[in-house]
Amino acid sequence: MVNRAITGDVSEPELCVAYFQSADFRSLAPRGQKVRRGILERFCINNNDGEKPYSELQSKHLRLRRDAMMDRPEAANNMIKAVRQVFKYAMKYQDFDRNPAVAVEYLAGNPDGFHAWTPEEIAQFEDAHPIGTTARLALALALYTGQRRADLVLLGRQHMTSHNGSDWLRFTQQKNIRNKPVHMEIPIAPELRVVMDATPMGDMAFLMNGYGRAFTSNGFGNKFRDWCDAAGLPQCSAHGLRKAAAARLAELGCTEQEIMSITGHKTSKEIARYTRSANQRVRAERAIDKMSVKKIGE
Incomplete structure (x- = not known):
């Protein structure tokens, strides 16, 4: 069935089934396959x-579908991105002559992305979840490694190594692991070591759920939602901790390259978005300090 010839008269699901058998789809990481399959x-x-036959799908139809999801711009954009890939496959393997999703513009999302935790919110979470709890371990791992939740749930003792007398974590990020793997050390x-030493942890995965098993990425996100709600932080989520980690590094004066060495980003574009507010605060503080020094010297 791989790349079998199909006509424009077949339905959208049939085209998707053929796409799922393609090298384009199968080269995605398992989690990427699961997410894209669910979207499609x-x-x-x-x-x-x-x-309906997939050949009847036009850009105007996709715009209507996109606009119906305006309250969820990221989800809408992910839908358009997934459909683009399906029709890219159809053009390569099925002699289809157009990609209706290419002309569909992405919705403008929140320019600042997920809410980045403030120092006060971090302290509030820590007060609600003391050292020794899984919730506190999850917070510490996220803040002091800057990793995505898909990576946090996989970190375990097998990733620990020693370098110059210090403990390190060595792993490969899950995002684009098959196509563009990012190896991290x-x-x-x-501060993280203190929390780890005081908290019961698993072996192959530090973070364990209530059943003594490793979290799935979605399961961890849901559990972290519960932990945030218990701490009175409905505006916070696991997603925002990665941004908070980058912002904290920026406030400490770390360069973009130094921050990228922790988060694993390959370009500075996303880092700049993560650290925009932090950099503004740092520059403002320096500007006022310079102005104050000048006034004192006058």
């Missing part, structure tokens, strides 16, 4: 659109 399956069952901060 939801796309196909919307208002029975899946019964991060020293374990003393």
